[in-house]
Structure formats: C-alpha cells, structure tokens
Amino acid sequence: MSETRYTKDHEWIRIEGEEGVMGITSYAADQLGDVVFVELPEVGKSFKQGDEMAVVESVKAASEVYAPVSGEIVAVNDALDGEPGKVNEAPDADGWFVKIKIADKGELEGLMDEAAYKAHVE
Amino acid sequence: MADQPLHRTPLFDLHVELGAKMVPFAGYEMPVQFEGVMGEHNHTREKAGLFDVSHMGQARVTGEAGALEALITADLSALETGQQKYTLLLNDEGGIMDDLMVSRPEEDFLFLVVNAAVKGQDFAHMRDRFGRRAELIELDDRALLALQGPMAKDVMTELCPQANGMTFMTAGRFDMAGHDVFISRSGYTGEDGFEISVSAAEADALARKLLADERVAPIGLGARDSLRLEAGLCLYGHDMDETTTPVEAGLTWAVAKSRRERADFPGARRILKQIEDKPEKNRVGLALKDRAPAREGTEIHHEGEPVGVVTSGGFGPTVGGPIAMGYVRTDLAVPGTSVDLMVRGKAREAEVVKTPFSAHRFFRGS
Missing domain, CATH: 3.30.1360.120 (Probable tRNA modification gtpase trme; domain 1)
Known part of the structure; x- marks a missing residue:
C-alpha cells in the first residue's frame, strides 16, 4: 500500500518504502496554467525539507517547488524536458517531478493527508 | 498606493x-x-x-496641434483626418515618458490613447505644457x-x-x-x-x-x-521608460523625419546625436536555444561579462519556445550574436534576433 501526503505549498509525495515520488497537485497545476518548462534538480543532490528544489515555468510566470521532505534525489522525470505539458495533463501520474530517498520519515507526520489537503484548498 | x-x-x-x-x-x-x-x-x-x-487613458485634444506636437515625436501637421500614428511622449532630456496612439478621427480634434499606469502624469504634463494653446479632455x-x-x-x-x-x-x-x-x-x-x-x-x-x-x-x-x-512590441515601464531614448529602444522610426530635420522635439540634440553616433545600448530580440524562459531582470552575459538585461521575457506559444527582449551593448546588438542569459545562476544560450518573432499580419490594403 502506498500513501500520499501533501504540503501546504501544493506538492504531493507518494511514499514507496524508503523512497518518495513527488510532484505538484492538480490544484497547483490549474493555478499555474500551461506549463512550458520544468527545471529539475540533478540526481544525487540533497535537500532539506522546504528547500527550493525545482522551478515550474508557465506562460505567465516562474514558480518555485519545495522539497516536501529532506532527502537525496534518486531519479528525475526526464520526460518533462520534452513534454512539460504532462504536468497539466497528469500532475499526479506522468507529470511527477523527482524520486527522493527520504532522510527522516518523521517529517511525513507534519504533512497533510488527502482529506486535510482537500480542506486546505477549499 | x-x-x-x-x-x-x-x-x-x-x-x-x-x-x-x-x-x-x-x-x-x-x-x-x-x-x-x-x-x-x-x-x-x-x-x-x-x-x-x-x-488605458483616452483623451480628446482641441486647439493648436502644435502644443501637443512640441511634446511628442510625430508630425501632426501631416496627420490627416482619418489617420493614426504611434508616437512617443518625451521628457526634456529625450527620455520616454510614454508611448501612445494619436489619431484624427474627425477634422476638429485629436484622439489620444495612452498607457494606464502613467495616464495621470501624461495628462498632467500635457495640460501643464499646453497652457492656453490647447485643451485636453480626459474621456474617462x-x-x-x-x-x-x-x-x-x-x-x-x-x-x-x-x-x-x-x-x-x-x-x-x-x-x-x-x-x-x-x-x-x-x-x-x-x-x-x-x-x-x-x-x-x-x-x-x-x-x-x-x-x-x-x-x-x-x-x-x-x-x-x-x-x-x-510581435516585438514594447511594454511601457518594462521595455522602455524615462531612462531610455527612442534610439536606444529601437523606436527611431517613430520620430518623424520632418521633426528630425526641424530638431524641434524634446531632447532633440541628444537624440539626433545618438542617431548619428549610435547609442551605448540597444533593444534587441533574444531567442533562447533551450526551453527555459528568461524573465524580466535576467542578466545578459557575453564571454563572461555582463552586457545587458532582459526587459520582457516568457514563452511564445506561436513561436513554440521561450523568447525575450532586452538591452545589450550596441556592438552586440547584431542578429546572430550569441549571448548567455543567466537564468537562476545558470547560463542559457540565446541568439540576438530581429523582431518580430512572429510575423505581423496588419491589413495595409488589398
């Protein structure tokens, strides 16, 4: 069973054992509009929870994406390079950003579950 | 505010x-x-x-057209009924206070459309300089x-x-x-x-x-x-402002030939000298080689040296890629010149290109 957690800045992280796959929520993708470029970190780079980790560019503006938990990047979604529109089409599936090796699972406790996130964006 | x-x-x-x-x-x-x-x-x-x-600010000007003409770069005596011109409102040093449209939709008045952000100061400046020679009525x-x-x-x-x-x-x-x-x-x-x-x-x-x-x-x-x-069109307050002249902004074409000959527009000495000697900086189009847009404020480098700044930038849906405009040192303002745009600390290669990025399709008559 995988579990998904959400940040107040509209990132999601799906926990898969010691790792987490993360992206931005469909709410965030809708707010941004048409995504035209995603700047992803390099594999091997480490971030602290809340660090600026990636940048999403829409036609309108650039927006920062923050690390939902501390950890090391173990994979990035290279497909976004050619098809940034995947972030709009399937933000919680093909539009994923990076896979992180979670440093401290305790940090997940501070994130929202789906019901709490739903309430947050309403 | x-x-x-x-x-x-x-x-x-x-x-x-x-x-x-x-x-x-x-x-x-x-x-x-x-x-x-x-x-x-x-x-x-x-x-x-x-x-x-x-x-945007709309206004009607009646009285002596010369009162308005003294503040802008168009030749209003050549503006016949039914014609419209793109022109520039200049301060006394030749800096661009605004860009505007002036037309004569009917014989007895001039119709102005100016930028929203500066309409108050534009109209105040015009009224101040018109004195009794002309009247400006804001069409709010x-x-x-x-x-x-x-x-x-x-x-x-x-x-x-x-x-x-x-x-x-x-x-x-x-x-x-x-x-x-x-x-x-x-x-x-x-x-x-x-x-x-x-x-x-x-x-x-x-x-x-x-x-x-x-x-x-x-x-x-x-x-x-x-x-x-x-379309390569300037946005006032971004691609030009009072610190830029028409020559630097690539808008020399908006200074009527007759006005250049008469040298009777604000800042004429400085501007005519810039036309003659070339200014220090010029507005250019920039086409990025990869997909990262470069926004306003992005530094432009050439061979590791800062040579200018992006004043408008984003993604061009028709072009299908990121595009920008900015100012660079005049010797680099040549189509084909390769520069680096420093997007979030990373050098992104771009080429100086002619504007517009997407061809104009104005109706000039069939």
Missing part, C-alpha cells in the same frame, strides 16, 4: 460572469485569463480575440475594446461593415450595431484588428454583441502580453 481601492472597467461584471481570473493591474481589477493563456493566445492568432483595454466615460485576429474583419462585416474599408493605422467615427464609436485599425498583437472606443454605458452591450459571434473569445492580459512580445 497599495491601500487605494482598485478601479473597475465597465466590463467588470461581464469578466466575472465569463469566469475570468481577476488581478490588480495599473490600479484596475483586470482579467488576466479566462480559459487559459495558451488557448487564448492561439485563439487570437487563429480567429478573433476580444480584449478589454478600458484601463469611455471604454476601449480591442478586437484582434485574422477573423476580426469578418466579425466586423456583421457589426460594422464600413470599418473594413479602413487600412492599418487609420481611424474614424462609426455607427457600430447602433453604437456611436471611434474605431482605429490597429492593436497590440501583431494581428489585423480594431480598437473600439465606446461610451462606458454601452460597452457591456457592445462587448456581448461581439462575443455572440462564435469566432470571438474573451482574452485576458496574460495572452495580451505573450502576443505583444511575439
């Missing part, structure tokens, strides 16, 4: 009804997008887009709609067929579906199109008539910006 309540245009209720996302812009609550910037941009390039530009009881795109003329065929007899940069007074309007054949998208000045009281009704045509969609400020950027 921040505490002042925002103004609303006569189309505010219509925007909200159409589901617009409203944002503050130049003191007004304006629609930044309806369905989405990319779709609205493409709709305007393919069909016809309707823009609310009622936040009028809305301004822009209908832009290759199908704009077909929409006009239904609502105001006489307007299709106009060519690019002409203006006149028309009866449009029962409304008394001033129309010019111009715009800010690079497409053929019209700008329609209508009384505030009738603006909503006229906009609804335009939107009833299935070829017409409402377009927000987001797409207005990407359209004008692709």
Whole structure:
C-alpha cells in the first residue's frame, strides 16, 4: 500500500518504502496554467525539507517547488524536458517531478493527508 | 498606493460572469485569463480575440496641434483626418515618458490613447505644457475594446461593415450595431484588428454583441502580453521608460523625419546625436536555444561579462519556445550574436534576433 501526503505549498509525495515520488497537485497545476518548462534538480543532490528544489515555468510566470521532505534525489522525470505539458495533463501520474530517498520519515507526520489537503484548498 | 481601492472597467461584471481570473493591474481589477493563456493566445492568432483595454487613458485634444506636437515625436501637421500614428511622449532630456496612439478621427480634434499606469502624469504634463494653446479632455466615460485576429474583419462585416474599408493605422467615427464609436485599425498583437472606443454605458452591450459571434473569445492580459512580445512590441515601464531614448529602444522610426530635420522635439540634440553616433545600448530580440524562459531582470552575459538585461521575457506559444527582449551593448546588438542569459545562476544560450518573432499580419490594403 502506498500513501500520499501533501504540503501546504501544493506538492504531493507518494511514499514507496524508503523512497518518495513527488510532484505538484492538480490544484497547483490549474493555478499555474500551461506549463512550458520544468527545471529539475540533478540526481544525487540533497535537500532539506522546504528547500527550493525545482522551478515550474508557465506562460505567465516562474514558480518555485519545495522539497516536501529532506532527502537525496534518486531519479528525475526526464520526460518533462520534452513534454512539460504532462504536468497539466497528469500532475499526479506522468507529470511527477523527482524520486527522493527520504532522510527522516518523521517529517511525513507534519504533512497533510488527502482529506486535510482537500480542506486546505477549499 | 497599495491601500487605494482598485478601479473597475465597465466590463467588470461581464469578466466575472465569463469566469475570468481577476488581478490588480495599473490600479484596475483586470482579467488576466479566462480559459487559459495558451488557448487564448492561439485563439487570437487563429480567429478573433476580444480584449478589454478600458484601463488605458483616452483623451480628446482641441486647439493648436502644435502644443501637443512640441511634446511628442510625430508630425501632426501631416496627420490627416482619418489617420493614426504611434508616437512617443518625451521628457526634456529625450527620455520616454510614454508611448501612445494619436489619431484624427474627425477634422476638429485629436484622439489620444495612452498607457494606464502613467495616464495621470501624461495628462498632467500635457495640460501643464499646453497652457492656453490647447485643451485636453480626459474621456474617462469611455471604454476601449480591442478586437484582434485574422477573423476580426469578418466579425466586423456583421457589426460594422464600413470599418473594413479602413487600412492599418487609420481611424474614424462609426455607427457600430447602433453604437456611436471611434474605431482605429490597429492593436497590440501583431494581428489585423480594431480598437473600439465606446461610451462606458454601452460597452457591456457592445462587448456581448461581439462575443455572440462564435469566432470571438474573451482574452485576458496574460495572452495580451505573450502576443505583444511575439510581435516585438514594447511594454511601457518594462521595455522602455524615462531612462531610455527612442534610439536606444529601437523606436527611431517613430520620430518623424520632418521633426528630425526641424530638431524641434524634446531632447532633440541628444537624440539626433545618438542617431548619428549610435547609442551605448540597444533593444534587441533574444531567442533562447533551450526551453527555459528568461524573465524580466535576467542578466545578459557575453564571454563572461555582463552586457545587458532582459526587459520582457516568457514563452511564445506561436513561436513554440521561450523568447525575450532586452538591452545589450550596441556592438552586440547584431542578429546572430550569441549571448548567455543567466537564468537562476545558470547560463542559457540565446541568439540576438530581429523582431518580430512572429510575423505581423496588419491589413495595409488589398
């Protein structure tokens, strides 16, 4: 069973054992509009929870994406390079950003579950 | 400034009804997008887009045209009834206070359209310098709609067929579906199109008539910006301001030849010298090699040295990639020159290119 957690800045992280796959929520993708470029970190780079980790560019503006938990990047979604529109089409599936090796699972406790996130964006 | 309540245009209720996302812009609550910037941009390039530009300043000037001419770069004695010119309001040093449209829709007055953010200071400056020679009446009881795109003329065929007899940069007074309007054949998208000045009281009704045509969609400020950027058109306060001259901004063409010969516009000595000797910096178009957009404020480097700054930048939906405009050292303002745009500390390669990025499709006559 995988579990998904959400940040107040509209990132999601799906926990898969010691790792987490993360992206931005469909709410965030809708707010941004048409995504035209995603700047992803390099594999091997480490971030602290809340660090600026990636940048999403829409036609309108650039927006920062923050690390939902501390950890090391173990994979990035290279497909976004050619098809940034995947972030709009399937933000919680093909539009994923990076896979992180979670440093401290305790940090997940501070994130929202789906019901709490739903309430947050309403 | 921040505490002042925002103004609303006569189309505010219509925007909200159409589901617009409203944002503050130049003191007004304006629609930044309806369905989405990319779709609205493409709709305007393919069909016809309707823009609310009622936040812009409209004014009527009567009296001696020379009083206005002394402040701008156009030759108003050559502006015949029915003609329109793009011109620049200059300070005494030749810095650009605003860019504006001046037309003579009817014989006895001049009609001005200026930028929203500076309309108060523009009109105050004009009144101050006019003295008793001319009178400026601000038309704040009028809305301004822009209908832009290759199908704009077909929409006009239904609502105001006489307007299709106009060519690019002409203006006149028309009866449009029962409304008394001033129309010019111009715009800010690079497409053929019209700008329609209508009384505030009738603006909503006229906009609804335009939107009833299935070829017409409402377009927000987001797409207005990407359209004008692709068309290589300057945005005041970004691509030029009082610290730039017409020569630096690549707008020497807007300084009428007769005015150059007479050397009688503000800052003429400095500007004529710049035309002769070339200025230190020039506005250029920039095409990025990869996909990362470079926004306003991005530093431009050449061989590791800072040589300028991006003043407008984003993604061009029609171009299909990131584009920008900015100022670089004049020796580098040559198409084909390779520069680096420092996006978030990373050098992104770009090439100096001619503008427009997307070819203009103005109607200059058949």
